[in-house]
Amino acid sequence: MTKALKLGSLLLLTTALSAPALAQDETAGTSPPDAEAGVVQEEQLDISGPGADADEGQEIVVVGNVPNVIRVAPEVVSVLSAADIARTGDGDIAGALQRVTGLSVVGNGYVYVRGLGDRYSLALLNGLALPSPEPLRRVVPLDIFPTSILASSVVQKSYSVNYPGEFGGGVINLTTSAIPREPFFSIGGSVSGDTETTNQLGYTYYGSDTDWTGFDDGARDIPSPLRAALDAGALVNEGNVFSREDIQAIAASLLNAPTTLVQRNRNIPANFAFDVNGGTAWDNGDIRLGLIATAGFSNSWKTRDAVQQSGGLDTIASDFRSVRTDNRIVVNGLIGLGAEFGANKLRWTNLYIRDTLKQARLASGYSLSVGDPDPDLPPQLIRQNTGWFERQLINSQLVGEFKIADVNMDVRIGYANSQREAPYERGFSYLYSEEAGDYVNNLTATGQSATVSFSDLNEDVYNAGLDFSHRLPDTRLTLSGGLSYLNTQRDSVRRDFAYRPADGLGLAVSQERPDYLVSDYNIYTYDILLVETSALAGAAAYKAGLEVFGLYAQAAADLGSTLSFNAGVRYEDGKQSVEQIDLFNQGGIVQPDAIEKSYLLPAATVTWNINPDMQLRVNASKTLARPQFRELAPQIYLDIDSDRQFVGNPFLVDSQLYNAEARYEYYFGREQRLSVAGFFKRIDNPIEAVASFAGGGTLQTTFANAPAADLYGFELEVQKYFPLEGLGGFFANRRAVAIANYTFSQSSLKVDEDDETIINDNRGLRPASEVFGDGDPLTGQSKHLANLQLGLENSERLSQQTLLLTYASERVTNRGPVLGDVRQADIVERPGLRLDFVAREGFMIGDKEIELKFEARNITGTDYLEYQQDEVRIVNNGYDVGTTVSLGLGVKF
DSSP states (O other): OOSOOOTTOBEEEEOOOOSTTOSOOTTTTOOOTTOOTTSOOOOEEOOOOSSOOSSTTOOEEOOSOHHHHHHHSSSBOOEEOHHHHHHHTOSBHHHHHTTSTTEEEETTTEEEETTOOGGGEEEEETTEEOOOSSTTOSSOBGGGSBGGGEEEEEEEOSOOTTSOSBOSSEEEEEEEOOOOSSOEEEEEEEEEEETTTTTSOEEEOOOOTTGGGTOOOSTTSOOHHHHHHHTTSSOSSBTTTBOHHHHHHHHHHSOOHHHHOOEEESSOOOEEEEEEEEEEEEEETTEEEEEEEEEEEEEEEEEEEEEEEEEOSSOEEEEEEEEEEEEEEEEEEEEEEEEEETTEEEEEEEEEEEEEEEEEEEEEEEETTTOOOOTTSSOSEEEEEEEEEEEEEEEEEEEEEEEETTEEEEEEEEEEEEEEEEEEEEEEEEEEETTTTEEEOOSSSTTOEEEEEEEEEEEEEEEEEEEEEEEOTTSSEEEEEEEEEEEEEEEEEEEEEEEEESSOOOHHHHTSOHHHHTSHHHHHHTTEEEEEOGGGSBOSEEEEEEEEEEEEEEEEEEOSSSEEEEEEEEEEEEEEEEEEOOTTOOOOOOOOOOEEEEEEEEEEEEEEEEETTEEEEEEEEEEEEOOOHHHHOOBOEEETTTTEEEOOOTTOOOEEEEEEEEEEEEEEETTEEEEEEEEEEEEESOEEEEEEEOGGGOEEEEEEEOSEEEEEEEEEEEEEEEEOGGGOGGGTTEEEEEEEEEEEEEEEEEOOTTOEEOOSSSSOSEEGGGTOOTTOOOTTOOSEEEEEEEEEEESSSOEEEEEEEEEEOOEEEEBOOEETTEEOOOEEEEOEEEEEEEEEEEEEETTEEEEEEEEEEOTTOOOEEEEEESSSEEEEEEEOOOOEEEEEEEEEO
16 A cells, blocks of 8 residues: 555554665655755655555655645654654664654564553554564564665554454554665664673673574584484483483583583673665666665674562562673565556565574572572572574565556565574573582582573464455545455474483582583483473473454545544454474373454544644544464463563463544644544453462463453644754754653553453462452553653754653563462563663765764663562562663765
8 A cells, every 4th residue: 555544543654764874865755854844845655554545646745844744644644754763863663663652662672552562562564464583472673674674664553444453552564665766875884882781791602603693503403313302202301212322312412512601701892783775766668667675784782780589578589690691683684676557566575584692691699499598608509591592584575556447456465484493592500519619510409400492483474465445436435445364373392401410410520610511421421311301391382373364344535624534344253273282192281272253343533624734533443452372372481582481371362452542633833743642442351461480489471361451541742843043153054853742541450359360370260359450550551651852953964963862651561470369569660761862964075975873872871670569679680771872874875
């Protein structure tokens, strides 16, 4: 839908295409932000999403005053131009979107709408499903999408039936570039560091020769003895299938020291990134063809020196200082081919993203599950972990937008493959021995262990859509409809092993460092065996599937000069299942029933144009939210962003949402606006994250359906420019800009005495009041979100200086751990206040346009804190984030 902005959907349109770090863009034809009000400008915003427009040539064309377009568009539309995105200095779309009213960024680029969690956010690419390169999450980490590969980003907060029914907080639809207006080529690069990591002490391990590229050189491939054992259909333990010699050969075949030996690095290097972008267009008869390509690479480091505690109402049961260093390498590339002929357009987009994390961690502290700590002795326990997490997304889409007689038709098909591989997740735990005066690990006693895990997840997504629209002759009525199909298939396997000696280990051996402890010599000399523990960690393997068929119809009409409406209904039939695989032929697995349900999802919007500068829109709808596979699958995994174990609950059910929203907008000048919106949501069976304790007091997260919840709030946004020409001197060609937005949202769970829930703890149904408190806020939802931009812009050349202030209030990340029938305090996250500064200066060297960009992020030094507050405060995860400074250079040829 290059042309479609459907009536009545409240959306925010964000132009995001720019050759990186440059002021203007040939691909989008962006006009400079300083053009005077009387100057005619054009900006064609390329949007490809579900739905087809019945009006020929209805691309959004900005002519003169931007708000004029917003006023006459059949949507509530805000436009954040490429220049506005550049003002934030963010090279990725996540950074740009976090400045938008009601949006917040959690972790590594996960964008939430109105503070709601990732299950209520939907990401599309050119109108088709976009699986995450982190398949354990639903929401896509948008910080892996550089703005250079995108033509636009649409955030729609109110539902219209042309979108999928899984519409909770909103949808983010990314549109890739198709045909540039003229050939272009640019390169850019940056170097950055932060005060907590760069040139500071951190930890790492060798791995393989090519780890710095994000690709292993084959060293971590599963060795053939282990591969044969994994395919044997039995637990890899000494017994009828495997002899002791077999098990020892398997243990000795594993890559040892390169994945086991953690080393200090007292000078963690700086971060660096670069990208290359190019495009061209040419005519072949009546057909205009386009090619656009981009490639990017980044290598970044982050060290977290964290306090991690867990405990009960008045007791800290475990307390560790954990120092973790992450080396994250992201490789991305896009090749897009486009063709335009008459009123028709074809767009073939091929996207590749690889996001790799190499992680090393050392932790010291105590756990009461091991024994009471002695304050006069060194820390009770030392724990070491290493990991290598490969996440990869390949996405290929073909989209056609056609005008056939007086009918518009959009056709889109796509295939995506997402993978997550984590070979050699290693963990070691050493206990301080007063007898030895040293830390020991005999591989058997409490607090003394060595483990290794291998996991592999593969997901295939097939997606198709067909949309039609037609304006009835001699009427103001437009009819539209369409159908869609989504088929997602996932396979996941996780195999866990522990090293165990056939007999006891002597004190001298148990004092050895990790790579010596599990060396080939010790394996054969002291009969150290691998013992598979996969059956103890939930499902060792599962298959999951989601098949959704959708069909919709809607009508839009003008009811006179000041009133219009858009209404429709969507039918959606979905079947979702998670099947545990009996890898070891043990029997006894109880399979949960598939979630198979059909929905009718209505939506309607009425728009009142109060006067040429003001409008009011009211929307009501019904939508749904399905559980994610990772929320259903009873398989343990480590979430590398929250640094916590997760396990699914196969007894979850769908959530249903009833939504209402009203928005008033006033455009009091060119590029200047004031908007106020109020919203309400009623959610039946919302899915909540619930904390629990695993073995050894490890804090773990699972999921459960709460009975119901209400969410209501309001949004306020204002944008104002102040000309400074009258001040002369430095300010002669400058103007000041002030952009502010604020979102208040209040949520509360509804729990009655007779409500029940299941949290997958072998107890079955239990009173919901043991897990949820009546009136508690939804997890992941901040009551207050605020953004403020204050800056200066030069109207004669590229010169911008901007201060950006972001605030998010506390939000619950997990319902409090349940111990028997007692629920502890909820786990709360404190995002806090963050101040950034971005400066951009453009200049010419010969005929080359150069841009220099300076960024200082988190100037306030706001730290990260996640905690519980009962009789004592338990810091579940707390660390200093530090201030990041970056210097970038872009060249446009």
